[in-house]
Structure formats: structure tokens, C-alpha cells
Amino acid sequence: MPPAGGRSALAVEIRGKTFLGADGEAVRAIEEIAFEVAPASFATLIGPSGCGKTTTLRIILGLDTDFTGRLKLPEADGRIAAVFQEPRLLPWRTVEENVRLALPDAEAGRDLDELFEVLGLAEMRTRYPSELSLGLARRVALARAFAIRPSLLVLDEPFVSLDEQTAGRLRRLLTEVWSARPTTALMVTHNLREAVELSDRIVFLTERPARVRGIHEITTPRSERDTRWRETTLSAIAKRYSGVL
Numbered sequence: 001m002p003p004a005g006g007r008s009a010l011a012v013e014i015r016g017k018t019f020l021g022a023d024g025e026a027v028r029a030i031e032e033i034a035f036e037v038a039p040a041s042f043a044t045l046i047g048p049s050g051c052g053k054t055t056t057l058r059i060i061l062g063l064d065t066d067f068t069g070r071l072k073l074p075e076a077d078g079r080i081a082a083v084f085q086e087p088r089l090l091p092w093r094t095v096e097e098n099v100r101l102a103l104p105d106a107e108a109g110r111d112l113d114e115l116f117e118v119l120g121l122a123e124m125r126t127r128y129p130s131e132l133s134l135g136l137a138r139r140v141a142l143a144r145a146f147a148i149r150p151s152l153l154v155l156d157e158p159f160v161s162l163d164e165q166t167a168g169r170l171r172r173l174l175t176e177v178w179s180a181r182p183t184t185a186l187m188v189t190h191n192l193r194e195a196v197e198l199s200d201r202i203v204f205l206t207e208r209p210a211r212v213r214g215i216h217e218i219t220t221p222r223s224e225r226d227t228r229w230r231e232t233t234l235s236a237i238a239k240r241y242s243g244v245l
């Protein structure tokens with residue numbers, strides 16, 4: 001149990017979510033998704049295309065309130081940071097300005113040297129988004145998310161559309177920056193390898209309308225997750241959840 005008044009888990013209980021489709025037909029996106037993410041741990045949501053992953057994140061972010069169920073955020077008045085597939089940087093602002101704009105006024109002058117350093121952005125602070133590759137722009141989006149010291153970090157496919165080498169480097173950077181500033185994190189991905197590398201807990205969803213198909217816990221420290229461990233873990237998961245690879 002967390003101490004009274006301290007950080008608590010993210011608890012998600014979505015008992016139903018229905019959209020009204022363009023033709024007026026009801027589209028049941030989520031049937032029943034319930035899971036928890038322990039304080040300062042990293043969880044991943046994985047499931048087939050169109051099963052309701054982004055909808056779940058939008059509900060958690062408060063962008064969609066039309067659902068049945070309830071949510072418990074890690075801190076009632078805590079900050080939530082979101083990293084989307086598109087880095088969403090302001091093109092007329094430098095890298096540093098883009099990151100600082102996310103800070104509350106009282107923290108506007110805060111020292112961000114270490115954060116830029118750990119994300120390999122120290123030399124990029126005066127660049128503009130148009131001068132950055134997608135991989136670099138995603139690093140800036142990560143810097144902006146961590147800069148606000150969020151109590152909850154939500155990531156929607158942050159490595160999609162990158163070549164494997166760039167994606168691998170970004171995953172390692174995320175592990176490093178998150179390990180130095182652990183916060184309760186929930187990521188959506190299609191990529192099980194990515195989930196296995198980063199997560200403490202993987203929540204598998206079914207086809208739409210989404211239900212939780214199973215929850216896989218990973219207790220091996222990230223520093224011990226070498227190639228051999230990854231392959232063994234992936235095949236154990238594939239055996240248990242056929243069709244997820």
C-alpha cells in the first residue's frame with residue numbers, strides 16, 4: 001500500500017465505450033478493460049489494430065468522457081504528459097522553446113541541461129523542428145513530456161515509422177530517462193518486442209470490442225533483458241497468447 005497522501009496506482013476500469021459511426025450505427029469499441037499500473041512502473045497496452053487502444057488512452061487523458069466505468073489517476077492533482085505518434089512541435093519555436101513552453105510559469109527558468117543531455121539533445125537546443133529527423137523530433141517530444149515531471153506519462157506508439165536502429169536507440173533513451181525519473185507510465189504499441197524491452201506489465205487486449213485477454217508481468221530488471229532473455233520471453237508469450245506476434 002502506498003503511504004497515505006502518497007502516490008497511488010493508475011487504475012483503469014472501462015466497462016463500455018460505444019461510438020456512433022458515420023452511418024448512424026453504434027460501434028462498440030470497448031467491452032471491458034480493467035487493469036492497474038503500479039506507482040512509478042511502466043505498463044504497455046497491446047492488441048490488434050482497431051481494438052480500442054487509442055480510445056483507452058483518450059479516456060485516461062480526459063479527452064473522451066463519454067464512457068461507462070471509472071478511472072483513478074496516480075495523483076488527483078498530478079500532471080499528465082502525453083507523447084503521440086506525431087511529435088506535435090511548434091514549427092516556429094526552437095527545440096528548447098518547445099520544451100519550455102510545457103512548463104508552468106513558476107518553473108519557466110528551470111535548469112533542463114541534464115534532461116537535454118540524457119536524451120542526446122544538448123547540441124539541438126537552438127534548432128527548429130524542420131531541421132530535425134523524425135527520430136530527433138520524437139526525442140524532443142519525450143523531453144517535453146519529462147520536463148513537466150508528470151505523475152502519469154501516456155505514450156501512443158512513440159516509435160512507429162522509425163527504422164529499427166533509430167527505434168532501438170529511442171527505446172534505450174526512453175528507458176534511461178524514465179529510469180532516472182520514474183513515473184507511472186502507460187504505452188500503446190503494436191510491437192511486442194518493444195513492450196517486452198520496456199515494460200513491467202503488458203496488458204493484452206482482444207479484438208474489438210476490447211476486453212483484457214491477459215496480463216503478463218515482467219520482473220527481470222531492464223539491465224538484464226539481453227537478446228537471449230528477450231527471445232525466450234517472446235516465445236513464452238507467443239505460446240500463451242497465440243497470434244500476438
Ligand SMILES: Nc1ncnc2c1ncn2[C@@H]1O[C@H](COP(=O)(O)OP(=O)(O)OP(=O)(O)O)[C@@H](O)[C@H]1O
Binds near residue numbers: 021022051
Ligand atoms: N470518433 C470515432 N467515431 C467512430 N468510431 C470510432 C471513433 N474513434 C474510434 N472509432 C472506432 O473505435 C474502434 C477503436 O479505435 P481505436 O483508435 O481506439 O483503436 P486502436 O486499437 O488504437 O487502433 P490502431 O491499433 O489501428 O491504432 C475502431 O473500430 C475505430 O474505428
